[in-house]
Amino acid sequence: MRIQYTVLILIVWMMLQTPQTRLASRSEAVDSLFVLLKPGQVYTLRFDKPLPVSGKSESERPPYREWGAGYVEFIEVNPRFIRFRTLTLEEALKEVERTNAKIKKWGGEPVNPDSVRSEYEGGSPFNLVYYLWSPPQGNRPAVNKDLLLVSFSIETPQRLTVAHKKRVGTKGLEIKPMLNRTGARLFLIPEGKGSALYIVPSNKRYSP
Numbered sequence: 534m535r536i537q538y539t540v541l542i543l544i545v546w547m548m549l550q551t552p553q554t555r556l557a558s559r560s561e562a563v564d565s566l567f568v569l570l571k572p573g574q575v576y577t578l579r580f581d582k583p584l585p586v587s588g589k590s591e592s593e594r595p596p597y598r599e600w601g602a603g604y605v606e607f608i609e610v611n612p613r614f615i616r617f618r619t620l621t622l623e624e625a626l627k628e629v630e631r632t633n634a635k636i637k638k639w640g641g642e643p644v645n646p647d648s649v650r651s652e653y654e655g656g657s658p659f660n661l662v663y664y665l666w667s668p669p670q671g672n673r674p675a676v677n678k679d680l681l682l683v684s685f686s687i688e689t690p691q692r693l694t695v696a697h698k699k700r701v702g703t704k705g706l707e708i709k710p711m712l713n714r715t716g717a718r719l720f721l722i723p724e725g726k727g728s729a730l731y732i733v734p735s736n737k738r739y740s741p
Contacts, residue, residue, distance in 0.1 A: 569688040583612035595667030603660035682712035696731035
């Protein structure tokens with residue numbers, strides 16, 4: 534299942550990171566895991582180059598390019614940007630129920646609701662994946678390849694005590710994804726009055 538695959542990549546990526554003791558400077562992209570997102574909030578992720586999305590034409594041929602997500606609801610998907618809303622814990626648990634019902638019917642490893650609760654207590658539950666895929670064709674096997682992987686941490690009261698508040702304009706905050714095979718630069722924009730993002734110093738990242 535794609536969400537479980539995304540979480541596995543996240544764990545491996547975190548293990549490979551070397552400790553850092555400072556927040557990225559103004560001219561640097563901020564690692565997405567250092568950025569706190571609030572459950573139930575709407576955000577826009579903008580790209581400096583188009584990321585094509587399949588399904589726009591009946592004559593389209595593989596490989597197809599699509600977006601997947603973990604505990605995120607897509608509002609609008611565009612080659613230049615995506616608008617999305619982060620799920621609340623209650624909504625995430627309902628999604629787990631629906632997913633496990635399908636798994637029970639078709640087979641597979643069920644999602645543990647307790648692991649989701651743990652992520653919402655102080656983990657990084659919000660994931661965005663841009664990937665390409667194609668079905669088996671003749672002697673060629675199916676293809677499924679991640680092109681872009683972005684994971685955000687959840688906003689908690691304790692993390693807000695150590696986070697830096699950053700006002701974000703219309704351009705957005707440049708973020709560094711965990712995986713990027715597209716060459717695109719990414720900019721995150723929160724919606725709402727007094728739009729700002731909270732960024733946790735890297736040495737505080739694992740605090741709930």
